[in-house]
Amino acid sequence: MIKMVKKKIDKKIEKIEDVECKDRLCPKHGDRKLKMRGRTFEGVVIRKRNTRVTIQFERMLKLPKYERYEKRKTKIHARLPDCMKNDVAIGDLIQITETRPISKMIHFVVVKVVKKVEAKI
Numbered sequence: 001m002i003k004m005v006k007k008k009i010d011k012k013i014e015k016i017e018d019v020e021c022k023d024r025l026c027p028k029h030g031d032r033k034l035k036m037r038g039r040t041f042e043g044v045v046i047r048k049r050n051t052r053v054t055i056q057f058e059r060m061l062k063l064p065k066y067e068r069y070e071k072r073k074t075k076i077h078a079r080l081p082d083c084m085k086n087d088v089a090i091g092d093l094i095q096i097t098e099t100r101p102i103s104k105m106i107h108f109v110v111v112k113v114v115k116k117v118e119a120k121i
């Protein structure tokens, strides 16, 4: 009987941690704290998955031959920490910062939401 009670208490503690942030790779709370260094970008969220978002932004490319500029789009994958999952939605303007490579495609992490997407009427 005593063991049963102990298990219940353990579960409760786990739940409390769940609410805060369980993500080990979170730059704010994780025990394997991600060090942020390198470049920072702002872009619009075009895709959202469990731990990853894809952002897109436009840059200008100079065409010397025509003395004009061309718009090019850049897509970057970034890690979305657990504690920000509910804050980020598709269409939001967010800021990401470079970190060490987390996986083959991901070496950026979401820092903050710059501008929320306007609610559809």
Ligand SMILES: [Zn+2]
Pocket (backbone or CB within 6 Å): 020, 021, 022, 023, 026, 027, 028, 029, 030, 081, 082, 083, 084
């Ligand atoms: Zn967190």
